[in-house]
Amino acid sequence: MILPLHQLVRERIARTVREVYALADADLPPIVVQSPPERALGDLAVPLAFELARRLRKAPRAIAQEVAAALGAIPGVARVVAAPNGYLNFYLDRPAFLRARLAGELPRGPAPAEKAVVEHTAINPNKAAHIGHLRNAALGDTLGRLLRFRGQPVEIQNYIDDTGVQVADVVVGFRELEHKDFEAVRRVADSTRFDYYCWDLYSTVTEWYESDKERLKIRTATLHDIERGGNENARIGAFIADRIVRCHLATMGRLGIDYDLLTWEGDILRLKFWDHAFDALKAKGAVFRQEQGRLAGCWVMTIEDESAEAEGPDAGEPDAEDAAESREKVIVRSDGTVTYVGKDIANQFWKFGLLGWDFHYRVFDRRDGGHPVWATTSDASAAETGGAPTFGRAGVVYNVIDTRQSYLQKLLKQALGAMGYQREAERSIHYAYEMVALSHATARALGYDAAAEAGRPFVEVSGRKGLGVKADDLLDRLIDAAHGEVVKRNPDLPAEETRRIAETIATAAARYFLIKFSRGKVIAFDIDEALSFEGETGPYLQYAVVRANNIFRKLREREGVEVAAFVAALGETPADSLESADGDELWDLVLEASRLDEMAEQALRTLELSVLAKYAFGLAQKFNGFYHKYPILNEDRPDVRRWRAAAVAYVRDQLTRTLDLMGCRVPSRM
RNA sequence: GCGCCCGUAGCUCAGCUGGAUAGAGCGUCGGCCUCCGGAGCCGAAGGCCACAGGUUCGAAUCCUGUCGGGCGCGCCA
Structure with missing residues (x-):
């Protein structure tokens, strides 16, 4: 990791500048540490002299030279050069740097101790998840992983709107269109893909309403039944929500996305949080x-x-x-009922521990047989007797929800502010991102006649109309495509392993695709583009790591040598090859690999997770280029061979970590 | 009408807190498997960074305006 070194360089420059120019801290501009556009220019660059030029009435070049001369030795820095244009460029001690990274990472800076609550997914529990929901979950999950990576406590919540109109609509569908009672609905759920079944039913109900607006009264009555509870409609609604949520958890589980707590709106109502x-x-x-x-x-x-x-x-x-x-x-409302905003305000208060009331908690599910997914409950007798972890009481709350809700999210902040909770209002963060739409080609492939929207740049997904790519369908298609490729390349692998590899590849393809666009951009989802495994894709990244792993596997098989042996031997390995110009490309690769922490911080600071994706891709590109050009197994010079192997081991580790932050694992082979 | 977002190569997009020569993928064209696996690598062509002003030593990046496009603004959720 590189940030501790940035910090050290900043401190030394600040000290030097204060001494040389007799400046007070307040007069010192922020010291920016950059990465030079070319490695030949240095490893770290500081444009401070430009900032000081005006105040000191001196040419940037002269300032850079004076600072460079007065700086003195900095641990880990080999030399400092004042560039003719005024940049202060730092060249690092290459062998020491790589040895230190491989020996174990340096301690990181202090992590925020306050708990971060990240709420994401929040799909209405009345139909299957689609690609729009996948973008939400992929962003939210990666955000949570980044916060954890930084060392911050994180709690992932998923809000379940089990008492809203969307669930009511499906209840109406079962009762009015299919004339089913509770037991009949249960039989449907037990014998079908229930989330798919409801997907279709939901769009059918929508059409049914549209052909006769009087029917909307049935919807309203059903919604009231659900809110009141203790009746057949409420039982059916609760059953649908429970089953659909389990479908959603399974879908998200395929992508490695997990939750700590499911917050049920019904509990907020019953416990009178509002x-x-x-x-x-x-x-x-x-x-x-x-x-x-x-x-x-x-x-x-x-x-x-x-x-x-x-x-x-x-x-x-x-x-x-x-x-x-x-x-x-x-x-x-004037009839005394609370709007959706009101319920949201109560929930937001609770997340910060400001409500003075709490839920009861039950275990909803266990992932992989172990890690519990907790859920709220309003029934004290249903609560887990062993006690639950402490939920809520957050120091900062991230609500991952698309940009169309910006107005409502602003209201939440305002409500907190109006209550005098200024700090919480500031730490009430709407993680806004643009929606996922469909490309015209993909909309056509789904059989949707988009002639009416031909002039528009994309076709909007609509759960109500049943127009969209279901998440599980996308994953199935990705797995099929990946499976074909794996079989082609590894015909002798056992079927089970082939399957597992295909799933791992499909997950990476999906998750990388959803992360690589900046959040303010509408994704016009194109199925052919998403199914690609070449170029800037998740599988490309995995392939780079698999290649690196293969080198070490061969090393083990052919020579019985472990990576650790190379690392241990670095201490007495001559470093000429690394320090000379011949080592430039290897060094460039190592330095880039060390920037994961810098990129993670940038991604969090800007809430722009595409930064992480682009970094991973750039690093994989660098590695693939290096791999092609510089042999390791077939390198004869032992010192050169060691440094190369060590560098590749470090890059492999960092790239694996980066993939993990995006929820992607590395397959055994590809 | 008001608010937010977007406009960069044929297409899809990066471009950091303003900084050194505006990049990548796809597509097109041309190369590279006796080698650590070609889901790869190397190269070529391709740019009025929507437009006009301004701030700055320096602007794709910040400010103002204009023009396109998207999304919000309900006693719906």
């Missing part, structure tokens, strides 16, 4: 009852509007009252 949050909001005046106008009788929250505030108060305008009213968001 009532507690409502009392608190009323007490603070964060919500108030609107007595007049079109929102009379509603409890509303005033929405902050930056542009309006900037204009200043001019209440004299004739339409000022209307404008003010339009900036009020209804939290409790």
